Amino acid sequence: MAEADIAAALRKFLPEDCVLSREEERRPYECDALTAFRQLPGLVVLPHTEQQLLEVLLTCSRLGVPVVARGAGTGLSGGSTPHAQGVLLSCARLNRILEIDPHARIARLEPGVPNLRVSEAAAEHGLYYAPDPSSQVACSIGGNVAENSGGVHCLKYGLTVHNVLGVRGYTMEGDLLELGGRAPDGPGLDLLALTIGSEGLLMIVTEVTVKLIPRPPCAQLVMASFADVHSAGTAVAAVIATGIIPAALEMMDRQATAAVEPFARAGYDLTAAAILLVESDGTPEEVADQVREIVHVLRTAGASTLRVSGSEAERLRWWSGRKNAFPAAGRLSPDYYCMDGTIPRRHVGEVLQAIERMETRYALRCMNVFHAGDGNLHPVILFDANDHDSWERAERFGAEILELCVQLGGTITGEHGVGVEKLNSMCVQFSPAERAAFAAVKEAFDPAGLLNPGKVIPTLARCAEYGRMRVHHGALPHADLPRF
Amino acid sequence: MAATADAVLAELRERVSAAHRTRQGLRLRGSGTKDFYGESLTGEVLELRTHQGIVDYEPSELVITARCGTPLSEIEAALAAHGQFLAFEPPAFGADPSIGGVIAAGLSGPRRVYAGAARDFVLGTRLLSGDGEMLRFGGQVMKNVAGFDVSRLLCGSLGILGIITEVSLKVLPRPRAEETLRLELPAAAAVESFNRWSALGVPISGGAWWQGSAWVRLSGAPPAVRSARERIGGEALDAASAQAWWAALRHCQLPLFDSRVIWRLSVPGAAPPLTLPGEPLIDWGGALRWYADPPDDVDVRTLACAAGGTALCWRGPAPAGRFHPLPPALARLHRRLKERFDPHGIFNPGRLLAGV
Structure with missing residues (x-):
């Protein structure tokens, strides 16, 4: 169906400003934060209300038009890459905080509310929303639900799935679904857990109820330097083994500290092969006890230098380096490609060494930031998108890291999602029968296959082709063909 | 041991394939301690207890992986040896349940609203599907968003989608300090207090009320527990009495559970007292309310809905099904x-939902 006809059908019930059809209006929506994948959407639709959103779904369903939902566009796996003949459904205008109940410690939100705004709104009650992805200033709660977003504090406070109590929304067919809610453990299958992290393939969420928790009165950060990545990895396991669950446990390798230090001026030890950032939060007495213990464990594990943040300003400065790792990569290189594999913690040293060898093989630099506490790696591969060969190498470098993660009992994505980016890697992690089970889930929710089609679940043909390419090792056949 | 487990698994697959061919319903059973739970028990019994054993446990990874028939007691003992535990405190009814049954039922104990539910700790599963395929979802890592979260979907599925043959669970270190306080309080004040303390950051890990008394369990770092105790007041229980109380609550062993009819209501944690006659047993800081022997003319489900929750008929004649009805x-x-998961409907037919 022609875009003009779809636009006409939508404009019958939507105000003029809700449908963007001119090319220059659609252009800003052609990609999310993974800019390597671009596709101009057929139309962009921005409803103001839940009712309008429902009518968009019903209309598209009737006309057989694909719908791709988009929150703030901060996704890192191309999950909201538009469909050329489809509607890009932006939830940005559904951005009201509907309710904050400080006694029950919940917030009810429209999907377009930015993550950080929830905590800002709850601050007057001493409460906050725990999941804190690095993009929290911009990323939306609806997008967090779609991706099951994490952050640096999820070791102690959990992922989105642990902090969302319920969602309300619609299937592509227009059925209202209210999953979970304020009362825990409702009847039937746990479709709430299934929906969280489903990358917009199952339903469109129009309301999210989240858990708020009290802001800990005090936090302190311990920074430790290690002469080699192996002992840093061992130290991580040692902290956990003593029975401590720190608020955050992050690792950065020398390439990463060297990249951020010149402009973040965080005060990192640039002689260390790796540094650990270990945070403790709670009451002042609790934090004092725990920090003492953390320092002891890290020293025993071979830390060469150890510092404890002496003030809130210092704590935030040490964090600023970690949180600016990606912009720092942007300063070092025209483009960067951030990976997101997860491994059992005990393999961290081994993986970092393997990545070092791959750097030589692919002739590309890679810096590593790492949610060490929960085994989530973020290798950042530096490349130049204007040089096609450089991007191809970066892609293969990334894919090889993910394959290693799978071999070691981990996964290809810890928090960024599959989107379009990791479709090939899905072929590596899952068997045909497992992928068929994902397809079955998709069909149950969306029999017509109109919601975010082509994402997350690779086709059999695609996996067969990828298998053949991997057999040839190294040089990809037909390197000039677009693969995404 | 591995060969034995493989042999058991091969036999299970054979039974499933046979059932698939003959369209014979299978009634999945671990230890059989939850036969009372669910809508209906039909089909030929398929014993899963024999597929047992801890496959992997690395304390510093905070993950344990076990075959479905592994007794809960074995898992808890292995964890206790390293100062760790299953923070969702799964209830056991009588004999020793299997971990597969624990996850298939998805029930959680008193720590549920504070530490998380069973599904919050499920990291990965292996599933024997209707057509005899072995499928693996999730894994042994904390963060994993590759594909849909089928593992958590299976938690609480009562086996209707397939046989959970193996499960990986996140475990936690036992709290450094724990203390239980008892206060004389009316039910409404107790629920109000549980919520208020939680909002203030008091490290509560259990909030219950019964027969005029509120029980508050505090868990965490010793200084935090100490200052919370001073803030809350009340009578501090000795360790043995505290342990006995929380175990009785967790495993449904209080005298209320001898009643002929028992309803389990899940409601918003801050909901005021319900208009049901009789005094409830309250758990989960107010979110779980047990009622015994309500008068016949009381429509428990409607009252639960009015409070924003749902009602499960735990024991006694169930009007229109045990579980709260689902919207169409x-x-x-x-x-x-x-x-799609079980096209011939062989697994636990009708146990979670009539006709499903």
Whole structure:
């Protein structure tokens, strides 16, 4: 169906400003934060209300038009890459905080509310929303639900799935679904857990109820330097083994500290092969006890230098380096490609060494930031998108890291999602029968296959082709063909 | 041991394939301690207890992986040896349940609203599907968003989508300090207090009320527990009495559970007292309310709905099913998922939902 006809059908019930059809209006929506994948959407639709959103779904369903939902566009796996003949459904205008109940410690939100705004709104009650992805200033709660977003504090406070109590929304067919809610453990299958992290393939969420928790009165950060990545990895396991669950446990390798230090001026030890950032939060007495213990464990594990943040300003400065790792990569290189594999913690040293060898093989630099506490790696591969060969190498470098993660009992994505980016890697992690089970889930929710089609679940043909390419090792056949 | 487990698994697959061919319903059973739970028990019994054993446990990874028939007691003992535990405190009814049954039922104990539910700790599963395929979802890592979260979907599925043959669970270190306080309080004040303390950051890990007394369990770092105790007041229980109380609550062993009819209501944690006659047993800081022997003319489900929750008929004659009825759109999704995971309807037919 022609875009003009779809636009006409939508404009019958939507105000003029809700449908963007001119090319220059659609252009800003052609990609999310993974800019390597671009596709101009057929139309962009921005409803103001839940009712309008429902009518968009019903209309598209009737006309057989694909719908791709988009929150703030901060996704890192191309999950909201538009469909050329489809509607890009932006939830940005559904951005009201509907309710904050400080006694029950919940917030009810429209999907377009930015993550950080929830905590800002709850601050007057001493409460906050725990999941804190690095993009929290911009990323939306609806997008967090779609991706099951994490952050640096999820070791102690959990992922989105642990902090969302319920969602309300619609299937592509227009059925209202209210999953979970304020009362825990409702009847039937746990479709709430299934929906969280489903990358917009199952339903469109129009309301999210989240858990708020009290802001800990005090936090302190311990920074430790290690002469080699192996002992840093061992130290991580040692902290956990003593029975401590720190608020955050992050690792950065020398390439990463060297990249951020010149402009973040965080005060990192640039002689260390790796540094650990270990945070403790709670009451002042609790934090004092725990920090003492953390320092002891890290020293025993071979830390060469150890510092404890002496003030809130210092704590935030040490964090600023970690949180600016990606912009720092942007300063070092025209483009960067951030990976997101997860491994059992005990393999961290081994993986970092393997990545070092791959750097030589692919002739590309890679810096590593790492949610060490929960085994989530973020290798950042530096490349130049204007040089096609450089991007191809970066892609293969990334894919090889993910394959290693799978071999070691981990996964290809810890928090960024599959989107379009990791479709090939899905072929590596899952068997045909497992992928068929994902397809079955998709069909149950969306029999017509109109919601975010082509994402997350690779086709059999695609996996067969990828298998053949991997057999040839190294040089990809037909390197000039677009693969995404 | 591995060969034995493989042999047991091969036999299970054979039984499933046979059932698939003959369209014979299978009634999945671990230890059989939850036969009372669910809508109906039909089909030929398929014993899963023999597929047992801890496959992997690395304390510093905070993950344990076990085959479905592994007794809960074995898992808890292995964890205790390293100062760790299953923070969702799964209830056991009588004999020793299997971990597969624990996860298939998805029930959680007193720590549920504070530490998380069973599904919050499920990291990965292996599933024997309707057509005899072995499928693996999730894994042994904390963060994993590759594909849909089928592992958590299986938690609480009562086996209708397939046989959970193996499960990986996140475990936690036992709190450094724990203390239980008892206060004389009316039910409404107790629920109000549980919520208020939680909002203030008091490290509560259990909030219950019964027969005029509120029980508050505090868990965490010693200084935090100490200052919370001073703030809350009340009578501090000795360790043995505290342990006995929380175990009785967790495993449904209080005298209320001798009643002929028992309803389990899940409501918003801050909901005021319900208009049901009789005094409830309250758990989960107010979110779980047990009622015994309500008068016949009381419509428990309607009252639960009015409070924003749902009601499960735990024991006694169940009006229109044990579980709270699902809205039509949700029931349709259940049917579609069942048809796709188990096209011949062989696994625990009708146990979670009539006709599914």
